[in-house]
Amino acid sequence: MTHKIAIVNSSSFGRKFPDQMERLEKIGEIKRFTFAIDTPGKELADKLMGYDIIISSVTPFFTREFFEHKDKTILISRHGIGYNNIDMEAATEKGTVVTIVSAQVERDAVAENAIANLMAVVRQTSSAYQAAKEGRWAERAQFMGHQLTGKTAGVIGLGNIGSRVGEILKHGFNMRLLAYDPHQSKEDLESKGAEAVELDELLKESDFISLNAFIDPQSFHMISDREFGLMKKGVYITNAARGELMDQDAILRALDNGTIAGLAVDVVEGEPIDQTHPFFKYNNVIVTPHTSAYTYECLRGMGEKVVSDVEKMVNNEQPDNVVNAELFNK
Template sequence: MEYKIAIVNSSSFGRVFPKHVEALKEIGKVEYFRVPNEISGRELAEKLNGFNIIISSVTPFFTKDFFENKDELFIISRHGIGYNNIDLAAAKNHNVFVSIVPPLVERNAVAENAVANLLALVRQTRNSSKAAIESHWTDRANFMGNNLTGKTFGVIGCGNIGSRVAEIFKYGFNGRVLVTDPKLDNEWAIKNKVELVPLELLLREADFISLNCTLNETSENIINYETLKLVKSGVYITNTARGALIEEKAIISAIEKGQVAGLATDVMISEPAESSHPYFGNPKILVTPHTSAYTYECLEGMGEKCLTDIRAVVKGEKPEYLVN
């Protein structure tokens, strides 16, 4: 059988590690696709007609309509750990495997970036570097920041990545760590001396907050006008999970009022974000283009996992880390 492999909307698979694409070519024909984020399921199915293996990014959305109009498809292998852009029930009904990268592959890279972006925001790294480039060295007093050592940290969503962020806060900054997560690993929490608390308490007491929860009906817009009324004045927030965890107008308002000191986000509701987005015009908001997983170690592991998935399917076996 001739296999046809589509790499859809991925800006990284095979780019940094060409060996992954070369390995795919030994299996079948490989082609890259760039499609609009909001493409309809039917149109997406038509564009991918004849392709029976897909490596996907965080976009587009593989909807029920997609699966109902798609010809033979064996697997969608996510080049990442999220899968909220794939209708899992529809995939199962059409006998399509959906697999993800093992959580540990992305754990350190994403957690470290959550803290790196937070530090860059708090210490005004971007703004002070710009001043240095423009020879405004005498303006350095304008770039005051805050210490993180010994402060209170809040982690919303303390699973694979959130738990690593909590560890960095605990052991890197000797801080008090509050976590909110209905599925917290209690043994881990006791070992690392972190406190499981209600969301309201976390918001009231944390000096710095990291968002690391999955996006679902209970977490969408978890940071909104009402919850932002509870946060400690001058709090900083970092988000490396999903843009829709934050109600954008609410966070902008809170920053303008001084309730929130700043936001560092690696994710947006709509990606790529337009340059006209109000986040970009605000000096207290740091945006990076969804690069938390962009370390050599992480991307190599992600690519190897996709290859393993596809080789398993070609052999008639089930891939690991199926989510449907």
């Protein structure tokens, strides 16, 4: 059987590791596609007609409308760990297998970037560099930051990546570690070295907050005006999970009233964003373009998983990390 492979909205897959593309070329024709985040399902289906294997990024959205109009698609392999851009019920009804990368592959890369961005905003690294570059050395006293050592860190979502963030903050900076995670027991959180607390207590006590939760109906905009009102004045926040965890308008109000001393985000609601986004008006906000997983080690591991998914599917084998594994139990 001849297969056609569509690489959709991925800026990184296959770019640095040509051996992975060579393996796919042995399976079938490959073409790259770039779609707007809000591309309608039918239009998306029409453009991808004939491609029975899709390698997908975090966008676009593979909706029920997409699956209703698309011809046979045996696999959507997510080049990442999330799958909230795929209507899983519709995919399963269509018989489309959906796979994701093991969370362990991204663990260190994403956690390290969450800390790197946090440190950059806390110590005003980018602003200080720009001053030095422009010959404004005498202004160095303006770039006063804070130390993390001995302060209180709150991690929201102490799962795969959040637990690594917690390890770095606790053992690297001798911080008191608080954790809120409604999907884990008190014992689970304590076994990871954290004090298990409710969300309100974490917000009130933390000097630094890291968001590492996943998006579901309960966590969407879980941080809004009420929650910012509970935080200490001058809190620092890093988010390498999903932009939708925080209400953007509420963030802007918290920046304006001084609640947030510094914000470091690798994810933004409605991304990709352009230079007109209001975050760029603030000197105490750092935005990176969803690059937390962009290390050679991580991207090679992610690519290997995706290629393996494709190879196994065309050989009638079950890939690893299948979201709708029930398709193999029929």
